[in-house]
Amino acid sequence: MREAGMADQDRGEVKQLGDVRREIDAIDAQMHGLLMERTELVRQVAEAKAQAASDAGEGSFIAFRPGREAEVLRALAARHQGPLPLAVIFRLWREIMSAKTRLQGPLRVEVFGGADPLRLWDLARGYYGSFTPMNLREEAMDVLRRVSKDRSVIGVLPAPQPDDGDAWWAMLGRGDTAPVRVVACLPFLTEEGVLPEAYAVAQADFEETGADTSLVVLTFSEAVSAGAVEAQLQEAGLAGTLYLRKEQNGQYYALIGLTGFISAGDGRLETLYNQDGIDGVQLIGGYADPVRLAGCLEKGE
Numbered sequence: 602m603r604e605a606g607m608a609d610q611d612r613g614e615v616k617q618l619g620d621v622r623r624e625i626d627a628i629d630a631q632m633h634g635l636l637m638e639r640t641e642l643v644r645q646v647a648e649a650k651a652q653a654a655s656d657a658g659e660g661s662f663i664a665f666r667p668g669r670e671a672e673v674l675r676a677l678a679a680r681h682q683g684p685l686p687l688a689v690i691f692r693l694w695r696e697i698m699s700a701k702t703r704l705q706g707p708l709r710v711e712v713f714g715g716a717d718p719l720r721l722w723d724l725a726r727g728y729y730g731s732f733t734p735m736n737l738r739e740e741a742m743d744v745l746r747r748v749s750k751d752r753s754v755i756g757v758l759p760a761p762q763p764d765d766g767d768a769w770w771a772m773l774g775r776g777d778t779a780p781v782r783v784v785a786c787l788p789f790l791t792e793e794g795v796l797p798e799a800y801a802v803a804q805a806d807f808e809e810t811g812a813d814t815s816l817v818v819l820t821f822s823e824a825v826s827a828g829a830v831e832a833q834l835q836e837a838g839l840a841g842t843l844y845l846r847k848e849q850n851g852q853y854y855a856l857i858g859l860t861g862f863i864s865a866g867d868g869r870l871e872t873l874y875n876q877d878g879i880d881g882v883q884l885i886g887g888y889a890d891p892v893r894l895a896g897c898l899e900k901g902e
């Protein structure tokens with residue numbers, strides 16, 4: 602049957618609905634087959650990770666690899682064409698990769714909602730998949746402690762704001778949060794110039810992907826101006842953005858996003874530490890820079 606209302610001159614070129622649906626069925630079968638094949642490869646990936654962990658004398662391995670996930674999404678963005686929004690493609694792949702992480706071992710997400718728990722919950726759900734167990738917690742420190750106790754837990758926290766009561770980022774890498782690092786930012790698809798809304802933290806490594814932001818917390822014993830912090834970064838040969846300054850319990854902290862991947866042994870961090878007034882330089886992880894695309898956000902996002 603032809604669809605009603607079709608213009609006469611189009612009739613000759615328009616395919617029958619049933620024919621088009623048969624083509625869709627064929628594509629669905631291919632996509633489904635490929636997804637099953639991809640799943641088999643993920644089983645092999647898990648075996649390789651288990652072997653690497655055992656070679657390193659570790660009993661278990663962390664399945665999720667935020668850097669690799671970012672590379673997969675960037676490859677999709679580079680290839681993508683046509684009217685299907687890239688945001689939809691990302692959502693599908695986030696679902697696939699989260700499910701495949703869970704096939705390799707346990708995974709749980711602990712969310713601190715901050716001022717907008719609904720938004721943070723949505724971001725975490727969209728990123729870590731529909732079926733990944735998730736809990737909403739009322740305190741950032743509660744999330745950090747849970748992450749520090751369990752390598753299969755990812756924490757999602759709001760990106761720091763000037764009026765936050767709790768500067769959770771200043772606590773990373775100290776005391777009972779020692780093994781916890783920032784490993785990703787959410788959302789991964791955003792407009793140019795928009796800062797991340799949330800950070801994911803875990804015991805996983807922040808891995809280099811070729812387009813990264815490293816996060817550093819500087820501690821000062823006295824209040825310091827934004828200009829002074831920026832000058833100190835420059836002096837140490839580091840390019841970055843001062844995200845936030847905060848006073849907490851008599852200490853002054855600055856959160857910096859440094860351009861590029863920086864490892865703990867980077868000499869420029871030492872140079873920074875040796876500058877006047879700086880009491881501490883703590884690398885707290887970082888994230889693969891998100892894909893930035895003009896007009897990618899739907900209205901209401």
Ligand SMILES: O=C(O)C(=O)C[C@]1(C(=O)O)C=C[C@@H](O)C=C1
Nearest residue numbers: 646664665666669670698701702
């Ligand atoms: O490449 C891996 O290490 C995988 O486990 C595969 C995969 C994927 O599905 O592409 C799944 C989980 C990881 O976080 C990254 C990627």
